[in-house]
Amino acid sequence: MRIGFIDVTITTSYGGIQTAVWELAKSLAALGHEVFLYGGEGTIRHDTSGLAMTVRTFPYTPREKVFNLGRRFQRIWERGSMARYAKKTVAEDNLDWVILTKPFDFFWPHIMPHGSKTRFCYMSGGTSFFKFDRKLSARIDAWVACSQFNAWQIQHHFKQFAHVIYNGVDTVKFQPAANNIRQQLGIKDDHFLLVFAGRLVGWKGLDYVIKSLALLNDEKVRFLIVGDGEYLTKLQSQVKNLSLEENVIFHDPVKHEELPAFYNCGDAGIFPSVGDEAFGITIAEAMACGKPVIGSYIGGIPEVIGNEGTAGLLVSPGHPERIADAISQLIENKDKRLTMGHNARQRIEDLYTWKHSAQRLLKALGK
Template identity: 40%
Template structure:
């Protein structure tokens, strides 16, 4: 198959959708497909997977678009990119064009019809707008990043997508010996348990509940260092909360850490906590921690139970500080349980979310849709 992975931000920023495009391109190329990434003019190319080509085009940044709403600005930004990419996209003879944002459907739909390519839209959330259902109904293949996300789309517009999960690079995110130099650099003593959360620091990630849980355990005498990795608008509030709870020395905010460096942090972790209170459609950070063999506590909301799997982690109700505290304490007290969960979590991610597996499911959905199975 000759496939275009079309997404403006793949080459202009880092994030979940961008990682999906880079990793999926590499996985498909390894399976013998011809893959081209279409993105905006930017400085990010990463390690270009072997067998993958890249085409970039200028675009009008959304900050320069009149503020008639964030979705209007996104739409105009992507249309400006699409107009310049359109001619090449239409003449390259692709079998499939894969888009990651609904704003890209109009122009790529026209391009696909002119070139006889089939159009795929892979949803990663709920960016609904008037006309979403009409456009989604016109694509040849509709995917969602989880069963939960598929249900959201079905409820909104009556269309039921196939599920194509996000993936994890299980070679980068894998168990490794503890990075003792890192541990010493942070100031963690050998008798201190290490808990990690890695996410965007916004209110709906629920870190305020894990801060309170850690504070409760510290007051009970547990020696803990809690690393809250990430940046966001909520960081100052979390730091203030930590100070108010007298846990400043116990809760550390290292800031943003490169994805390639996260496995080193997970290597020194006894436990990873992801206390989201929102209906997240997937939870890639959770899967990455599990891939590193770290036992995970998260919440029973959105698509998270699909990520954690049965018996591969522990789920508590969202916004339940007591349940989170009790579960964290239980795991800190039971090394055998932590080791068992870490092992099963790694197995679950390798089985279900490694990139070659995601590419295999993609191929199956395409073959099934074309009547080849």
């Protein structure tokens, strides 16, 4: 089949959705399909050597330059501005399916030429809903979600049944491996290192981890935060106020291909979201590196980690006491920690690779 992905951001920024599109596209191409990626004019590219993939970029108006009538309005305008230049090419590429990643792009089926054979699938990774999106969704032919929780969100809002394909992990890139990151950061062998990587926004719940470190009062616990965002200054102030400068290490964002080394330098991953995370690719990536993880019992996170306590520990969101208890469990039982890390890697290999995702998507498309 000829399959296209349309998202202005896939060639202009990094993030979970962008990673999902590139990795899923590569897996589809590896399965023998011809894949097209349509994004905004930008420099971001992933390695697609040897695969039947075509990347096309088009001019667009960045949301920051759109009159502020609300963030959703700005994002719709941004995507519509690209469509103005891209629609002729998309039509001429004569695709069998187009995958849309946001409801903001639901206008695409309505602007295709009359008689076009192209069908449209919405691949959900969250809840970017807006007024009138239900009406625009009438021409979406297939619905897929990244978790059972996310499928419920789609059912609740759009009254549509979404096939669950789950996100995946590149298990070749993300795998256990030795490195010297700990030494570079000045972290001793007898320190217990927790690692988080991602955007620093309030709903990620990192302030609760910092509070839990104050409760633990263990000078050998370290918390490495890799990322940037609007919450950085607040987190830094919190660390200073609690006198945890020796315990918490802030690190600039790194490229996606550099992330495995940072997960591998730690003893456990920690992802204490207080918002409805639809899946949690970063959690799965840490698990693929053979690390036990601590995550919140919210959204799709339990589906990634599992409820059995064999690959990681689930805690109530927003409760530093529960986080402190989970950290203590991992510190006190090294054998259990190592076994959980092994199980975490196995769980990802068995359930959450991009090949799995691609095969589930094809099934949802009736192929």
